[in-house]
Amino acid sequence: MRLVTYDGGRVGYLADDRVVDLGGLVGGHGEPGAMRRLLARWTEVRDSLPPPSAANSVPLADVSLEAPVPDPSKIVAAPVNYRDHKSEMELKVDISDLAVFLKAPSSIIAHGGVVRLPYADRRVDQEGELAAVIGKQARNVSEAEALDHVVAYTGLLDITMRGGEDRSTRKSFDTFTPLGPWLVTTDEADAADAIDLDCTVGGEHRQSSNTRHLIWGVAKLVSYISTVMTLEVGDVIATGTPSGVGPLTAGDKVSVTLSSIGTLTVTVAGSDGTVSPTGTRPSGKD
Structure with a gap:
């Protein structure tokens, strides 16, 4: 699975050339950032990710990628x-x-x-x-x-x-x-x-x-x-x-x-x- 951080700290996965939003799996704001929250739950959620749809995904070309883990503790x-x-x-x-x-x-x-x-x-x-x-x-x-x-x-x-x-x-x-x-x-x-x-x-x-x-x-x-x-x-x-x-x-x-x-x-x-x-x-x- 390819996991991305994009557009102001949102997280998702790549399905071909689309980014599927996973914000519903991480919730909350602040520290730690969304990717760290997702990774902390990864073994729990990785087998039940939402499939891509027009409602929950956007073309990769339309998003701004950020560092995948922008806030590691070290x-x-x-x-x-x-x-x-x-x-x-x-x-x-x-x-x-x-x-x-x-x-x-x-x-x-x-x-x-x-x-x-x-x-x-x-x-x-x-x-x-x-x-x-x-x-x-x-x-x-x-x-x-x-x-x-x-x-x-x-x-x-x-x-x-x-x-x-x-x-x-x-x-x-x-x-x-x-x-x-x-x-x-x-x-x-x-x-x-x-x-x-x-x-x-x-x-x-x-x-x-x-x-x-x-x-x-x-x-x-x-x-x-x-x-x-x-x-x-x-x-x-x-x-x-x-x-x-x-x-x-x-x-x-x-x-x-x-x-x-x-x-x-x-x-x-x-x-x-x-x-x-x-x-x-x-x-x-x-």
Whole structure:
């Protein structure tokens, strides 16, 4: 099932080229948002969704898609989780040494959004990734049961400013986490360790890999993270990027395509000329 957030926080599912509204299944307003409320009830309602009709659906072309989970309690990200990315960055460490880091939820934008470069004097790269979305609270779960806590997958771009600052700073600027275009539930997505990833920038093919090459797969990531912090419904796990990262410039169109999931596309806008107030690292390494 493809689940969408659209038109001011409404939620629905895609039936061919129509969006079927599911607002009646979530009810209420405020926190958490509608998608998180839907995911919390997903196992209860997934087999009894209303069929599409003229009364409860609209053409996909007529809606404005938003980030599928616009308000996760946290985004947990995996640094250096492909060996080829470790090699291209000339690093001696990977996720097994670094563990995970947090990105600010305020950095999320939707499919079709605009990534804004913050400074005129800093390099900013694209990092295409698979994102896993939590559907059931997870605390101290084993690797064997970890995927039972994942409800869906989606595309993610971990936009990254290079330099010596902490990862959570360099990756948390507003607009630095494009997410979408929708969620694909785990029963319809390819297996967690068998998802193809391709990323293009300005028509140039930059990244191509498969999640079988992850150093820590999705199950290990979820299990480990759950020993550090409780994962809540709607939390987003960015699983890491393969080799092929590179600089972004104003006007670029960036797309990441994941097999069985779809294509997330954003554009890039230049900075206003502001110079970074913090130090740079000329090598550009992560």
